[in-house]
Amino acid sequence: MSSHLSIKINLLGGGDGRRPAGRGPGAEGRPGQRAAAGTPHPGPTCCRGNGAGPAALGQRRGARRGLRGVREELPRGRRGRVGASRGRHRGAGGARLAAGPVTRRVSLDPFCIGAAGHQRAPTLSRPSRSEFPCEKRDDHLEWPEYFMAVAFLSAQRGKDPNSQVGACVVNAENKIVGTGYNGMPNGCSDDLLPWRRTADSILDTKYPYVCHAELNAVMNKNSADVKGCTMYVALFLCNECAKLIIQAGIKEVIFMSDKYHDSSETTAARLVFETAGVSFGKFTPKCSQIVIDFDSVHSRPSQKLQ
Numbered sequence: 001m002s003s004h005l006s007i008k009i010n011l012l013g014g015g016d017g018r019r020p021a022g023r024g025p026g027a028e029g030r031p032g033q034r035a036a037a038g039t040p041h042p043g044p045t046c047c048r049g050n051g052a053g054p055a056a057l058g059q060r061r062g063a064r065r066g067l068r069g070v071r072e073e074l075p076r077g078r079r080g081r082v083g084a085s086r087g088r089h090r091g092a093g094g095a096r097l098a099a100g101p102v103t104r105r106v107s108l109d110p111f112c113i114g115a116a117g118h119q120r121a122p123t124l125s126r127p128s129r130s131e132f133p134c135e136k137r138d139d140h141l142e143w144p145e146y147f148m149a150v151a152f153l154s155a156q157r158g159k160d161p162n163s164q165v166g167a168c169v170v171n172a173e174n175k176i177v178g179t180g181y182n183g184m185p186n187g188c189s190d191d192l193l194p195w196r197r198t199a200d201s202i203l204d205t206k207y208p209y210v211c212h213a214e215l216n217a218v219m220n221k222n223s224a225d226v227k228g229c230t231m232y233v234a235l236f237l238c239n240e241c242a243k244l245i246i247q248a249g250i251k252e253v254i255f256m257s258d259k260y261h262d263s264s265e266t267t268a269a270r271l272v273f274e275t276a277g278v279s280f281g282k283f284t285p286k287c288s289q290i291v292i293d294f295d296s297v298h299s300r301p302s303q304k305l306q
């Protein structure tokens with residue numbers, strides 16, 4: 001049965017809607033009072049002086065039994081309201097009952113019943129559970145892809161027009177404790193110091209001034225130390241950053257590119273790592289791109305890995 005199913009209750013059960021002759025307002029007097037002189041006595045009256053015969057009495061009794069059945073279906077505390085509505089329609093001496101069939105619509109939904117049994121506006125229903133996915137996503141980022149993506153995203157903060165490098169330091173609980181990118185030292189203007197790679201004098205290049213991403217990630221740590229942590233970095237490190245990582249206590253380095261593999265700086269870095277027991281390895285991604293779409297929050301989740 002629908003929760004908003006309505007039942008029609010006819011409180012009279014029949015009739016043509018007209019008042020019986022001589023029963024208008026002011027003409028009936030008190031209940032049980034005899035008719036005026038000269039008016040034929042209609043015989044025994046029923047149901048508190050309504051002047052109706054036994055058939056009408058049976059109809060009214062049937063209507064009352066139907067109303068009691070509906071009251072039993074209603075929650076406790078709502079029954080008095082329906083009873084009050086029925087009493088008002090009986091009136092004094094049953095005058096309103098004689099006016100014709102009166103219909104009330106009673107909802108079986110207790111949340112849609114207001115005062116005197118009238119329906120209130122329907123409430124908003126919760127969406128069914130079938131409208132929500134019941135299984136987790138299978139295209140989420142794995143931890144390594146996530147940390148390497150953070151390193152690449154941090155690199156976008158760099159001002160270097162030639163290369164942007166980022167680094168991300170992660171502890172044993174897969175919590176990021178430091179990020180960094182290559183840039184000038186704090187307090188040094190990015191507009192005054194040079195960004196060129198070659199010049200007649202090394203002082204006119206960026207190399208004497210730029211702080212590497214690995215250095216900034218360690219210095220930007222939000223924990224007491226980075227001992228036992230892992231560093232995700234875009235490029236394999238130089239010898240200076242390798243020494244810093246060893247001194248900081250980082251135990252593993254995961255890099256994306258080793259394009260300067262044959263340089264003296266990276267060769268020295270591998271040597272000191274092997275000597276100090278710091279493991280390092282090349283990152284093999286499961287996807288070639290990770291798309292950040294700011295408009296995706298306004299639509300349904302979709303595949304982000306490409």
